Amino acid sequence: MSDEERQDSLADQAAAWIPPWQRPAPPAPAPADQPPPEPEPAASEPDPVADLGGERPQEGPISAPISTVEEAEPEPTPDLDTEAPDAGPDRTKILEAPGEREAAGAEDAAPGGPEKRPAGRRRATPAPEPAPELDDAELRGALEAILLVVDQPVSELILAQVLEQSPERIGPMLDDIAAGYTAAGHGFELRRAAGGWRLYTRPEYATYVERFVLDGQSVRLTQAALETLAVVAYKQPVTRSRVSAIRGVNCDGVLRTLVSRGLVEECGTESDSGAFLYRTTTMFLEKLGLNSVDDLPPLAPFLPDDVEELADATR
Structure with missing residues (x-):
């Protein structure tokens, strides 16, 4: 056999040769009492090369002679960071600027969009009901009771705050009380002192008060x-x-x-x-x-x- 015929026969054998991974599996022997199962289409396995965006070389018989087959250069794998399709959510949308978020919030709050309650806003508490106004007799008694226990002159504003009454009623009522004490001839009087009001004993009864309070134990200021x-x-x-x-x-x-x-x-x-x-x-x-x-x-x-x-x- 000449060299040319030997090369043609080798080329024919190489063309007819099938790789082992492409050869069909031999059918399993079926039991005698059951009919042979129908062949199921083989599930297509994911091709890693096709998923990465490359192209797999076509399968089939190799037509080139063995001596003339050249190794194919591997195709470059596409860059997963730049060319991979559907690589996940867009990073530019995740890392959006604060101004864009505020603009998106403004669009949501626009008419027709979903209403959102502003953060930090609290429900307005109802205003407390005003205190009931006292009649003149009750106001008079309350003022006299407070003036009996104070140890220093108390102003009209403080009395109004304690009794929860208008300050315009306190002054005239105190003047009325002071005039009543004077007209009745009580041994004490109500008068202004140091910017407030306080009960004092009358000067004509000072001798009796000194005799009761001092009783020889007074500490007087010196002449100097x-x-x-x-x-x-x-x-x-x-x-x-x-x-x-x-x-x-x-x-x-x-x-x-x-x-x-x-x-x-x-x-x-x-x-x-x-x-x-x-x-x-x-x-x-x-x-x-x-x-x-x-x-x-x-x-x-x-x-x-x-x-x-x-x-x-x-x-």
């Missing part, structure tokens, strides 16, 4: 303390050196005593010298039963007749 307190009351705000100059003696210790008892307090410094300024306190007005320092009696009736001669003598 009374003089210093009077100077501060009429000259306030005043410095310590000014008080000492008026009295003619050093008043440092006396002023410290008055401050410790709450009758005098500091109220800033003098702009020129930087010395501390002193004034009377609310307790001072409360103890004297005054509403303000303007209610202090004038000094002219208490001055001596020869005050000008005494002033010239001290110069």
Whole structure:
């Protein structure tokens, strides 16, 4: 046999050769009592190469001679990040900007879209019902009961808040109560003091009250303390050196005593010298039963007749 005939026979054998994975499986022998089952179409297995977007070479007999078959170069696998179809949800939609989300929310809230309640909004609580208005007799009794237990003057605004009544009714009612006490001749009276209202004993019964309250255990202010307190009351705000100059003696210790008892307090410094300024306190007005320092009696009736001669003598 010549070489050309041998090559033709080898080419024919190669063309007729079937790979083992393409050969049909031999049918299993069927039992004698049962008919042979009908052949089912083989399920197509997923082709990994076709899923990745490539093309599988056509199957069939190899027509080229064995000596002339060249190895096919593998096709490049497509980039899964850029060319894979249907790779999942679009990342650009997942990582959308906050402005786009707000715009989408505005579209949803537009007429015809689904209504959404704004976050953080709470239901409006109903307003409390106003307190019932007291009649004059009940309001009068409530005011008298409160004034009997207070330990310092109480303002009309506080009384109105406690009783839940209009402040415009409190003032006239207190004036009416004070006038009634005076007309009835009670041993106490209701008057304004330190910006508020409080019950006080009448001055004509002060002797009996002192005898009951003091009973020999009173702690009185000294003459120096009374003089210093009077100077501060009429000259306030005043410095310590000014008080000492008026009295003619050093008043440092006396002023410290008055401050410790709450009758005098500091109220800033003098702009020129930087010395501390002193004034009377609310307790001072409360103890004297005054509403303000303007209610202090004038000094002219208490001055001596020869005050000008005494002033010239001290110069």
